[in-house]
């Protein structure tokens with residue numbers, strides 16, 4: 001008997017990358033493509049957040065009124081993620097709906113583990129232990145130079161982590177590139193050149209997604 005999953009099994013997709021890499025637009029487009037391909041309406045999520053508890057955690061983790069060490073940020077991200085996995089991702093997949101999630105483990109690895117110096121291994125241990133199930137079927141890393149991403153989001157600093165400065169975001173961007181090469185959580189990871197016009201980036205995303213449907 002073949003070990004490969006049935007072709008119609010619901011899939012869990014993650015889109016991740018620096019602030020301003022185009023995640024939201026591409027995630028919405030991917031949901032549309034999946035539906036046009038005849039799949040059940042996908043569940044579009046964002047991290048941290050998507051659940052009531054997760055949005056409350058987001059307000060604390062990203063609020064400019066709080067001072068948090070990167071280790072505390074990592075713990076909050078893990079808590080929000082576990083809530084989302086249990087409350088939304090697992091039931092959606094069980095019901096046959098694909099999940100498209102903006103941000104996931106690569107964000108914590110890049111922002112807290114590498115740029116925030118919590119340590120890559122500690123972040124992997126934390127998330128593998130507490131937020132590992134269900135695991136994504138495909139992680140898409142949207143790679144865009146910091147200046148392209150900054151220009152896309154109009155230079156606006158919307159939250160405390162985005163306000164950490166240019167050098168921090170350069171470290172985040174380099175960490176994402178390394179994530180795509182090293183795949184520290186295992187699983188399928190695809191690097192997408194997100195510096196191209198949206199149409200071409202969306203085409204690369206769909207190509208990678210179609211490959212696992």
Ligand code: TMP
Pocket residue numbers: 019046047048062073077103104107108109111112159161162
């Ligand atoms: P966004 O949802 O608008 O992309 O913003 C989320 C912010 O949270 C962004 O600055 C990146 C940050 N973040 C982390 O630092 N670690 C994480 O694990 C996640 C999911 C997000």
